[in-house]
Amino acid sequence: MSQTVFCRKYQQELEALPFPPLPGKKGQEIQASVSKRAWEEWQALQTRLINEKHLNMLEPEAREYLMQQLERFLDNEQTDQAEGYVPPGQ
Numbered sequence: 001m002s003q004t005v006f007c008r009k010y011q012q013e014l015e016a017l018p019f020p021p022l023p024g025k026k027g028q029e030i031q032a033s034v035s036k037r038a039w040e041e042w043q044a045l046q047t048r049l050i051n052e053k054h055l056n057m058l059e060p061e062a063r064e065y066l067m068q069q070l071e072r073f074l075d076n077e078q079t080d081q082a083e084g085y086v087p088p089g090q
Contacts (some may be wrong), residue, residue, distance in 0.1 A: 001016075001031055002016065003016040004016055004035075004040060005017075005031075005033065005034070005035055006033070006035055007033070007034060007035035007038055008033040008035070008038070008075075009034065009035070009038040009073070009074050009075075009076060010037070010038060010086045014035035014036070014038075015033065015037065015038055016031065016035065016036060017030070017031045017035070017050050018036075019031065020032065021023075021039055030073050034074060038058050038074065041073075042070060042073050045069070045073060045079065046066060046069070046070070048081075048082040049065070049069060049080060049082055050062075051082070052082030052083060053080075053082070055083070059076065070081060
């Protein structure tokens with residue numbers, strides 16, 4: 001049986017991440033408060049943002065921007081969207 005966590009985004013017990021998704025304290029905080037489902041959804045949004053906005057992950061500003069978007073996503077606030085993105089099936 002997999003472990004569960006009370007997910008910050010969905011406000012319910014869901015399957016936990018098997019390991020911290022980021023190094024250090026931030027990764028441990030995410031593992032303790034974010035479900036696998038929410039993290040996978042974030043990864044999909046993050047990929048779209050990086051690709052559509054042509055972010056260079058070597059630039060500190062791009063990494064800071066993504067961390068801001070991550071916090072907004074996990075807090076159920078409005079996040080930036082990739083312009084022109086149409087979800088599959090629409």
